[in-house]
Amino acid sequence: MEKKKILVVDDVVTNLKYVAKTLEQSYDVVCTKSGKKAIEYLQEKTVDLILLDIMMPEMDGFEVLDILKDNPKTAAIPIILLTAEQDKELELKGLSVGAQDFISKPFVPEIMMARIERILELFTLRKYLELELKSKEEQVRYMENISSTDELTGLWKRGYLRQQVNFYLEREKGGCLFILDIDNFKQINDSFGHIAGDTVLINFAKKLQECLCSDEKAARLGGDEFVIFKEGTHSYEKIHHRATAIMQQLRKDETEINPDGRFSVSMGIAFARENEVNFEMLYSCADKALYYIKQNGKNSYHIFDIF
Incomplete structure (x- = not known):
């Protein structure tokens, strides 16, 4: 020794x-x-x-x-x-x-x-x-990371986003939730296989992250469904402008997201200006807006104003 x-x-x-x-x-x-x-x-x-x-x-x-x-x-x-x-x-x-x-x-x-x-x-x-202590802290950080982060895309998981959104809404009024659903994703899996499908999800998540503003967070809810939460109170016009910008950017990146074929996304949006809301309320309204656009041609967005 x-x-x-x-x-x-x-x-x-x-x-x-x-x-x-x-x-x-x-x-x-x-x-x-x-x-x-x-x-x-x-x-x-x-x-x-x-x-x-x-x-x-x-x-x-x-x-x-x-x-x-x-x-x-x-x-x-x-x-x-x-x-x-x-x-x-x-x-x-x-x-x-x-x-x-x-x-x-x-x-x-x-x-x-x-x-x-x-x-x-x-x-x-x-x-x-x-x-x-350092080892335990690293273990805690690792466990927090795997419990909060989607393994495939690196985005937040649904549960962690819900927690963060509700924490924000307890302190502040107003917020906006965008649900993004990849159109005809099942056809991608059926035609090119699940590896190709996973590649599309990874590419989509990357492009989604790149177009986020500083007051926005993204998560993968599961399958081909993603969400963006935007902090603060916003007018209908501002939300409309932001949704248009997101759609345009994703269309611009279409070939990078899915090299094997066409790509489009439908988006349901819910926002509240002053009402006391939580994640579940925003999600429920955004989901209704998404359902509406899915039934009416896809490849676009619809906005639900909670007031």
């Missing part, structure tokens, strides 16, 4: 030799005679713990401690201060600026070893817990 590395910083050579001899059986010990040299060393190397003398010429231990704690690369290294005598004010100052412990001179080997072992054990445990 690789030994832990300890950096000892003291301007008195006899102290360095004594500490090195005491620790060398259990640790990899590096010695420096000044704070400046310690900082230079730590710019290139890393250690597991620092023993730092307080009383040194040119740069005392507190100055070194401040510099190390301000540097992200060295801020997490535990530091034990070495003091010539027990001084409560010095100890309080040291603890307040980031030292983990103190060892008083003259050194008692057993006490020195015990304090070093304790600090190293605590920091080893801390690193382990930090890694565990």
Whole structure:
């Protein structure tokens, strides 16, 4: 097992030799005679713990401690201060600026070893817990992602969109829901196979994302049915203009969405200006509008104004 590395910083050579001899059986010990040299060393190397003398010429231990704690690369290294005598004010100052412990001179080997072992054990445990926490956070993010995102298209799932829309509508009044249904999608699957059908869904989702405004979110409800939610209160004219723009963009991208043949989409739209509504109400009205356009030629849109 690789030994832990300890950096000892003291301007008195006899102290360095004594500490090195005491620790060398259990640790990899590096010695420096000044704070400046310690900082230079730590710019290139890393250690597991620092023993730092307080009383040194040119740069005392507190100055070194401040510099190390301000540097992200060295801020997490535990530091034990070495003091010539027990001084409560010095100890309080040291603890307040980031030292983990103190060892008083003259050194008692057993006490020195015990304090070093304790600090190293605590920091080893801390690193382990930090890694565990990071791993758990990554797992949570992964689970949130797979629970909220449609696996095929990368868009939000219906349940997650419903949650986000209702959360928005609890705080704000007004919103607009566009349901988009790919016309004759079953024929694509029947004629070219499900892989071709999936390709159309993926391409369609990509193009849908590209034409979204900053106040819009898209989701796949299931099958060949998609939805856009637009935040805020809007006039009938504005919704009409936005629906026309979406349809024109999708028609422009027709060959990219379905390289094997023709492509069109029908759209049902519901919007509320001031009424207190929720996702279910908007969806129900937009679905009625979609049904109307499906029964009347497809490849267009119909708007349901909830007021």
